[in-house]
Amino acid sequence: MDVRVHSPGPADPFLGAQDLFTTEHDLALPVHVHVRTDPDSRTWSAHYDDRHVLNISRQTATSAMARPLALHEYSHMRRYEQSHPSHIQSTTEALTLALAGHSVERRRLVHCHQIANHMKDIYADDITLSVGPADRLVSFLESSLAGAIADRPVDPPRWTRLTPAADPEITAVNAAFALALLERHDCIADDHRLYDLAHAAANDAPGTDLAAFKHRFRELVDDPDESQYRQALVDATREYALQTGSAAD
Incomplete structure (x- = not known):
């Protein structure tokens, strides 16, 4: 599983979630994390042929919810790859x-x-x-x-x-x-x-x-x-x- 944080912001929550996730699951496509400046931006994922994109606000990315939210979004990505x-x-x-x-x-x-x-x-x-x-x-x-x-x-x-x-x-x-x-x-x-x-x-x-x-x-x-x-x-x-x-x- 390949997680890439493309925007200035903390990487630890997303890598920590990756460590938890890969104890039992994996993703075939890389995950591109984009930290948005808009504090009201919700956390959401998009799926493409060559990657997944995780969008998250800077306010949320620096909060205690960052790691569990990232883990939740990785799970959505896994369901998408499974064609659930x-x-x-x-x-x-x-x-x-x-x-x-x-x-x-x-x-x-x-x-x-x-x-x-x-x-x-x-x-x-x-x-x-x-x-x-x-x-x-x-x-x-x-x-x-x-x-x-x-x-x-x-x-x-x-x-x-x-x-x-x-x-x-x-x-x-x-x-x-x-x-x-x-x-x-x-x-x-x-x-x-x-x-x-x-x-x-x-x-x-x-x-x-x-x-x-x-x-x-x-x-x-x-x-x-x-x-x-x-x-x-x-x-x-x-x-x-x-x-x-x-x-x-």
Whole structure:
């Protein structure tokens, strides 16, 4: 695995994440790390025929979240190289299939893309949590969900695509994702504060079945074929987008 930091900035977090990652996995293509000056720039990856690119803000690259975020992005790169359905199938095509014949408001369609991203993150973090510690991820998900419930911005940099100040319905789905991911890997005890936060999120969104979404995320099959993954995404999309009162034929 070849990691190259092309911008002025710390290299240690990315090389440290590389050391963890390569205990069990590898990447065929080199990883080019670009540290951006924009403090609001989210961490994201791009994939090309000859390389992967990891984009990260300087603020995040110098934070305690830099190494776990890099490890998370390496896991996405690995899923891409594996041609995992979650990372190569067209989300737009699956959503079009799921919502054919229905009229859905724009904000809810945006949320459906977020649900698809959560499913990608589940599969990426199956790798992440097999090689790295879960403590920073647990803390991040807890603080992010608490911030969303309180309807205020959250200071820590993004791990996944949980949205601060989101409306109650997608916040409930975000809570379901957080619990599902951590339960899937036995990362939290039954009395963890995340359960109280998720209960509060569910109470704020009575039309969203948090337990059902948690089950969907947690029970995603380890190695789906294209048809299985497409159907899982279609079913999750329909459950969210076509809730009573949220869509019209």
